[in-house]
Amino acid sequence: MLNSVIVVDDEASIRTAVEQWLSLSGFSVQLFPRAEDCLAQLPKHFPGVIISDVRMPGMDGLQLLERLQGDDPDLPVILLTGHGDVPMAVEAMRNGAYDFLEKPFTPQHLLGSLRRALEKRQLVLENRRLHEQADLKSRLEGTLLGMSQGLQQLRRQVLDLASLPVNVLIRGETGSGKERVARCLHDFGPRAARPFVALNCAAIPEALFEAELFGHESGAFTGAQGKRIGKLEYANGGTVFLDEIESMPLVQQAKLLRVIQEQKLERLGANQSINVDLRIIAATKPDLLEEARAGRFREDLAYRLNVAELRLAPLRERREDIPLLFEHFARVATEKLGRVAPPLSGAQLAQLLSHDWPGNVRELANAAERHALGLGSPNIEVAPAGQSLGEQMEAFEAQCLRAALRQHGGAISAVMEALQLPRRTLNEKMQRHGLVREDFVERE
Template sequence: MLNSVIVVDDEASIRSAVEQWLSLSGFEVQLFDRAQACLAQLPAHFPGVIISDVRMPGMDGLQLLEALQQQDPDLPVILLTGHGDVPMAVDAMRRGAYDFLEKPFTPQHLLGSLRRALEKRQLVLENRRLHEQADLKSRLESALLGMSQGLQQLRRQVLELAALPVNVLIRGETGSGKERVARCLHDFGPRAGKPFVALNCAAIPEALFEAELFGHESGAFTGAQGKRIGKLEYADGGTVFLDEIESMPLAQQAKLLRVIQEQTLERLGANQSIRVDVRVIAATKPDLLEEARAGRFREDLAYRLNVAELRLAPLRERREDIPLLFEHFARHCAERLGRPAAPISGAQLTQLLAHDWPGNVRELANAAERHALGLDSPELHAHAGSPSLAEQLEAFEAQCLRAALRQHQGEIKSVMEALQLPRRTLNEKMHRHGLVREDFIERR
């Protein structure tokens, strides 16, 4: 239950009495003698109620109400009025005030109105929280496509970790979407408004690595003309994504460890330490601890990076996502080119499901674009390493269920009729494939 109350009144005796009544009843009370001071210090999404006198020097209670309404029209405001101000207070209620109390008022009257206002505030904030969660979930579903149980679990993990101030290690094969997941961890967390800096450790020559990561001062080395801010410093307040972290030179691993531990760095050729606030998200294909045991990676840095780990399943382990992803990439390519989307035949779908996709989502996207362009795609003719008939049937069944649920927007009765399935059978199949009807209900 919420229990925060702000009291605004220019009379010290009123403030003192109200504070005593409310504190004895278990409320957290904050006092102001001026409306302007209240506005200046009011936090966003204040989880409580404002109690304000109407007649005050400077900004009065009605002007305060108007200003609060502009900030948050659902914030409950209880006005304290003298006898002659009652008509004015009634008019203020029409304009959004929650209640008014005529002086002198009893503690019981004040507490009754306050508790009702706090109950309303709690419902409003809970409703906002649920809407925000639903919006985040919907946006994340668009960013990380897939209906397999593995993808659904990954999205849940991303939403949880995005809000936490911890470093994350992402493990996955080439082309499995590690940078996309890193970007989601940044975009759906509190650092979203700050820089997201991506760096592929395998693409930087070892001789340039330190300058690229930490920056340099003018004349730090031959050719260093002018001061240059490194990637870590540029990402201050935000996130740095280090892909293929296993390729980082050992000397730079030690310096990165210091940045993570001390939150400070030194540019190449400088003696002054610079404070930085960065979240490090690293990605790797091999196991970093195995790399450490082989002497190719610092064990202490591996533990610092792997506070939380996300594993991205290769596409061959979540074949039921292949049709959805292929359709998405092909449609976007067709839209970009201004041409109609090319349909995919049942035979082509079978071939897509049979292919092992060693290049994962990146390879699938390329095949989908070639399909949208009307070009031949080798993946649609590959048969090596084909999954079993049972695996293909499972993936095809999941795709049919998804298509029907999407078409009928999660309406179970319509899906039953379209697929000619009894409800119990449909429920069992949906559970087996990790499908939930709420995911298909159209959000407005």
């Protein structure tokens, strides 16, 4: 239950009396003698109620109400009025005030109005939170595409981890989308407005690694002309994504570990430490602990990076996502060119579902772009040691069901008619493939 209350009144005796009443009843009370002071210190999304006198020097209670309404129309404001101000207070309630109390008022009257206002505030904030979560979920579904159970679980994990101040290790094969997942962890969390800095550790020459990460002072080494801000310092307040972290030189691993532990760094050639606030997201293909046992990676750094781990399944383990991803990449390519992609034939779709996709999503995107450009069928070969015939048929059936559900907006009757299936059979197949009607209903 919310219990935060702000009291604004220029009379010290009123502020003191109200604070005593409310504190004895378990409320957290903050006092201000002027409306201007209240506005200057009011936190965004204040989780409580404002109690304000109407008549005050400078900005009065009605002006304060107007300002508060402009920032948050749902913030409850209770006005304290003298006898002559009652008509004014009634008008203020029409303009958004929650309630008014005529002086002198009893503690019971104040507490009753306050508790009702706090209950309303709690409902409003909970409703906002649910709407924000639904909006984030919808946006994430449009960024991390796929309907497989693995992708749905990954999206849930990303939403859970995005708001937590922990380092994350992402494991996955080349082309599986590790940087995209890292970007989502940043964009859907509290650091979204701060920098997102991505580095591929395998692409930085070892001789330049330290300067690239930590920066340098003028003259720190031969050729160091002028001061340079390193990537870690530039990302202060935001997120650093270190791809192929297993390629980082051991000497730099020790220095990165110190930055993570102390949240401080030093530029090359400098004696002064700089405070930094960083979230580290690292990506790797091999197991870092196995790399540590082989002497190629620091075990203590591996544990520091792997506070939470996300595993990205290769495309061959989530074949039911292939048609949706292919359609998306083809549509993006054709929109750039202002043309329409040729439709996929049944044979081409079977080819897509049978291929092992060693390059994962990156390879699929390339095949989709070639198809969109009219360069013939997707430039892939069927892997004979891939799925069995039964597995391929299951994947094809799942895609047909998904396409029909998407086409008809989740309308079961229309899907039954389109696929010529009785309801019981359709329900059984949807359940077997993990398909839920609500996922295809168009949102308003």
